[in-house]
Amino acid sequence: xxxxxxxxxxxxxxxxxxxxxxxxxxxxxxxxxxxxxxxxxxxxxxxxxxxxxxxxxxxxxxxxxxxxxxxxxxxxxxxxxxxxxxxxxxxxxxxxxxxxxxxxxxxxxxxxxxxxxxxxxxxxxxxxxxxxxxxxxxxxxxxxxxxxxxxxxxxxxxxxxxxxxxxxxxxxxxxxxxxxxxxxxxxxxxxxxxxxxxxxxxxxxxxxxxxxxxxxxxxxxxxxxxxxxxxxxxxxxxxxxxxxxxxxxxxxxxxxxxxxxxxxxxxxxxxxxxxxxxxxxxxxxxxxxxxxxxxxxxxxxxxxxxxxxxxxxxxxxxxxxxxxx
Amino acid sequence: xxxxxxxxxxxxxxxxxxxxxxxxxxxxxxxxxxxxxxxxxxxxxxxxxxxxxxxxxxxxxxxxxxxxxxxxxxxxxxxxxxxxxxxxxxxxxxxxxxxxxxxxxxxxxxxxxxxxxxxxxxxxxxxxxxxxxxxxxxxxxxxxxxxxxxxxxxxxxxxxxxxxxxxxxxxxxxxxxxxxxxxxxxxxxxxxxxxxxxxxxxxxxxxxxxxxxxxxxxxxxxxxxxxxxxxxxxxxxxxxxxxxxxxxxxxxxxxxxxxxxxxxxxxxxxxxxxxxxxxxxxxxxxxxxxxxxxxxxxxxx
Numbered sequence: 373x374x375x376x377x378x379x380x381x382x383x384x385x386x387x388x389x390x391x392x393x394x395x396x397x398x399x400x401x402x403x404x405x406x407x408x409x410x411x412x413x414x415x416x417x418x419x420x421x422x423x424x425x426x427x428x429x430x431x432x433x434x435x436x437x438x439x440x441x442x443x444x445x446x447x448x449x450x451x452x453x454x455x456x457x458x459x460x461x462x463x464x465x466x467x468x469x470x471x472x473x474x475x476x477x478x479x480x481x482x483x484x485x486x487x488x489x490x491x492x493x494x495x496x497x498x499x500x501x502x503x504x505x506x507x508x509x510x511x512x513x514x515x516x517x518x519x520x521x522x523x524x525x526x527x528x529x530x531x532x533x534x535x536x537x538x539x540x541x542x543x544x545x546x547x548x549x550x551x552x553x554x555x556x557x558x559x560x561x562x563x564x565x566x567x568x569x570x571x572x573x574x575x576x577x578x579x580x581x582x583x584x585x586x587x588x589x590x591x592x593x594x595x596x597x598x599x600x601x602x603x604x605x606x607x608x609x610x611x612x613x614x615x616x617x618x619x620x621x622x623x624x625x626x627x628x629x630x631x632x633x634x635x636x637x638x639x640x641x642x643x644x645x646x647x648x649x650x651x652x653x654x655x656x657x658x659x660x661x662x663x664x665x666x667x668x669x670x671x672x673x674x675x676x677x678x679x680x681x682x683x684x685x686x687x688x689x690x691x692x693x694x695x696x697x
Numbered sequence: 698x699x700x701x702x703x704x705x706x707x708x709x710x711x712x713x714x715x716x717x718x719x720x721x722x723x724x725x726x727x728x729x730x731x732x733x734x735x736x737x738x739x740x741x742x743x744x745x746x747x748x749x750x751x752x753x754x755x756x757x758x759x760x761x762x763x764x765x766x767x768x769x770x771x772x773x774x775x776x777x778x779x780x781x782x783x784x785x786x787x788x789x790x791x792x793x794x795x796x797x798x799x800x801x802x803x804x805x806x807x808x809x810x811x812x813x814x815x816x817x818x819x820x821x822x823x824x825x826x827x828x829x830x831x832x833x834x835x836x837x838x839x840x841x842x843x844x845x846x847x848x849x850x851x852x853x854x855x856x857x858x859x860x861x862x863x864x865x866x867x868x869x870x871x872x873x874x875x876x877x878x879x880x881x882x883x884x885x886x887x888x889x890x891x892x893x894x895x896x897x898x899x900x901x902x903x904x905x906x907x908x909x910x911x912x913x914x915x916x917x918x919x920x921x922x923x924x925x926x927x928x929x930x931x932x933x934x935x936x937x938x939x940x941x942x943x944x945x946x947x948x949x950x951x952x953x954x955x956x957x958x959x960x961x962x963x964x965x966x967x968x969x970x971x972x973x974x975x976x977x978x979x980x981x982x983x984x985x986x987x988x989x990x991x992x993x994x995x996x997x998x
Contacts, residue, residue, distance in 0.1 A: 386820055389820070397832060398835075501717075508961055508964050508965065509957065509961055511960075511964070512908065512912070512956075512957050512960035512961045512964060513953070513957050514912055514915045514916065514935065514953055514956050514957070514960075515912075515916060516915060516916065516919055516935055516936070516939060516953070517935065517952075517953030517956065517957065520939060520942050520949055520953065521953075523942060524942065524946050620823075623823070624825060626825075627825040627827040627828055628825075628827075630827060630916070630920060631916045631919055631920065634919065634920065635919075635939065645831060646831065646920050646921070646922075649831050649834055649835055649922070650921060652835060654835075657831075657832075657835065661828065661832065664828065665824065665828075668823045668824070668825075669823070672823055
C-alpha cells in the first residue's frame with residue numbers, strides 16, 4: 373500500500389513538472405504565439421494588440437495557472453490556424469493512432485514471443501546464429517522502408533498482390549468500419565515487424581536469464597521436456613517482466629508510428645504533431661505535447677503497478693521499491 | 698600508449714576471427730573509406746541535374762540510376778555516407794559525455810545528488826527522442842544539430858541507466874575505498890577506477906546507439922526536422938524517393954538497403970566488441986595481459 377501511495381505521489385509530481393516544462397519550453401523559444409499568429413511582416417502594434425487579446429501580457433505565473441485551470445476542464449485551447457478546439461483535434465487523431473498501435477502491438481506479439489521462445493530453445497550453432505540474425509535485421513530496418521516494401525507487395529493497384537489500400541483513411545472514419553480497418557492493416561504490419569523483432573530479443577533474454585538461474589532445469593528434473601519447461605514455466609515466470617516491456621513498448625509506439633502514419637497518409641497523432649510543428653501552431657503543439665507526456669507517465673504508472681501485482685517475489689523482497697526496471 | 702595500441706590490436710584481431718565480427722569491421726571500414734572518398738570524388742557531380750533523364754534505370758553512366766531531378770543516386774548515397782558518419786560520431790560523443798556525467802552524479806558520495814539524479818534520469822528517460830527533436834525543431838528548423846542533440850540526450854540517459862549497476866559496484870569496492878582514504882580526489886577515482894569498469898558496457902551500448910542514430914536520422918529527415926533538404930544523407934535519399942515508390946520502385950530500394958546494412962553492422966559490432974573485450978570469453982586477451990603484465994588498476998578480473 374505504501375508503495376502504491378508513493379508511486380501515485382511520484383506520478384502527480386512528475387505530471388506537474390511536465391506541465392511546467394512544456395509551458396516554459398514554448399515561452400523560452402523565440403517567436404511567441406502572437407508574433408507567429410500576426411505573421412512575419414506585421415507592425416508591432418498589431419502584435420501587441422494580439423498579445424493583449426490572448427492574455428500574453430500578463431505575468432507568466434498567472435498565464436501558467438490559467439492554462440492549468442483550463443487543463444483541468446479538459447480545455448487545451450484553440451488551434452491558431454483552424455480555430456478548432458485542440459482537445460477535439462487530439463481526440464479525432466487518437467481514434468486513428470490508438471487502433472493502429474494496438475493492431476501493430478498484436479502483430480508484434482504474434483511474431484515476437486513465439487520467435488523468442490524458439491530462439492531460446494534452438495540447439496546448435498547455426499540455428500542460434502540464424503535466430504540472432506533475424507532479430508538484428510528486423511530491428512535494423514528503417515520503418516519507412518518496411519512500409520514501402522509492404523506497399524510494393526500488397527498495395528492496391530501497385531503491389532504484386534495488390535489487395536490492401538496503401539494510402540489514407542476513409543473520410544467517414546470509423547463510420548465505415550471495414551474500410552477503416554483494412555486501411556490500418558499495412559501500417560500495422562510494417563510497424564509490427566520492427567517492434568516484433570525487439571520483443572523477440574526481450575523474450576529471448578528474459579527466458580535465457582531464467583534458464584541460467586535454474587528454474588528451467590528444476591522443471592526438467594521434475595520430468596518436463598525442455599520445450600514444455602520453457603513454454604509453461606519459463607514464460608509464466610517471465611510474465612511480469614514481459615508485461616512491463618509490452619506496456620512501455622505500447623507507449624513508445626505512439627511516437628514510433630509517426631513515420632508510418634506519414635507514409636500511409638493516416639491523419640493520426642504523429643502526423644498531426646508534425647504538421648503543427650511545421651506550421652508553428654504553438655498552442656496546439658503545447659497541448660499535444662502535454663497530452664503525450666501525460667500519457668507516457670500514465671502508462672509508466674500502470675506498468676509499475678501491474679508489475680508489482682503480478683510478481684509476488686517483489687513484495688517479499690525488503691522495501692521492494694526498485695521496480696522501475 | 699603503446700599498451701593501448703597493443704590492446705586495440707588484440708581486440709581487433711579477435712573480432713576479425715569470427716564471421717560475426719568480420720562483417721561489421723568490413724562494412725564500417727568501407728563506410729569510413731567511402732565517406733572520405735566522397736569528399737573528393739563521386740561518379741557524377743552531386744548537383745548536376747538533368748530534366749531529360751529523370752528516373753533512369755541503372756546504367757554504365759548512372760550505376761544505380763537517377764532520381765526525380767536527374768541526379769545520380771549512387772553519388773548521393775556516397776555523399777550521404779559522410780553526413781551519416783558525422784551524425785553517428787557526434788551523437789555517440791554527446792551520448793558518452795552526458796552518460797558519464799549522469800553516472801558520475803549517480804555514484805557520487807553526496808547522497809542527495811545521487812538520489813536526485815536517479816529520479817531525474819528515470820523521469821527524463823521516458824521522453825521519446827522524436828518529441829525532443831520536434832520541440833527543438835520549432836526554433837531551430839531542420840538541422841543536423843537537432844538530430845545530434847535529441848539523440849545524444851536520449852542515448853546518454855539510456856547509457857547512464859545501463860552502466861549504473863556496474864559503476865555502483867565499483868564505487869563500493871575496496872580499492873575505491875582505499876584510494877579515497879589515501880586522499881584521491883573524486884575525479885581521479887572516477888576516471889581511474891570507475892570508468893574502466895563500465896567501459897565494456899559503455900562501448901556496447903554506444904554502438905547500439907550508433908545504429909539507432911542512423912535509423913533516427915532517416916526517420917527525422919523524412920518528417921522534415923532532420924537533415925535539411927539539399928544536404929546529402931541516406932535519410933534524405935530515402936525521403937525524396939519514397940513518394941514515388943509506386944512508379945519507380947527500383948530507385949527506392951537502395952537507400953533503405955544501405956541503412957539496413959549499416960545498422961546491422963553497428964549492432965553486430967557491439968556484440969563482437971563485447972565478446973572481444975571480455976577476458977572471460979576471450980582467452981587471447983588473458984594471454985596478452987599475462988605477457989605484458991596488466992597494471993593493477995582494479996579492472997583485471
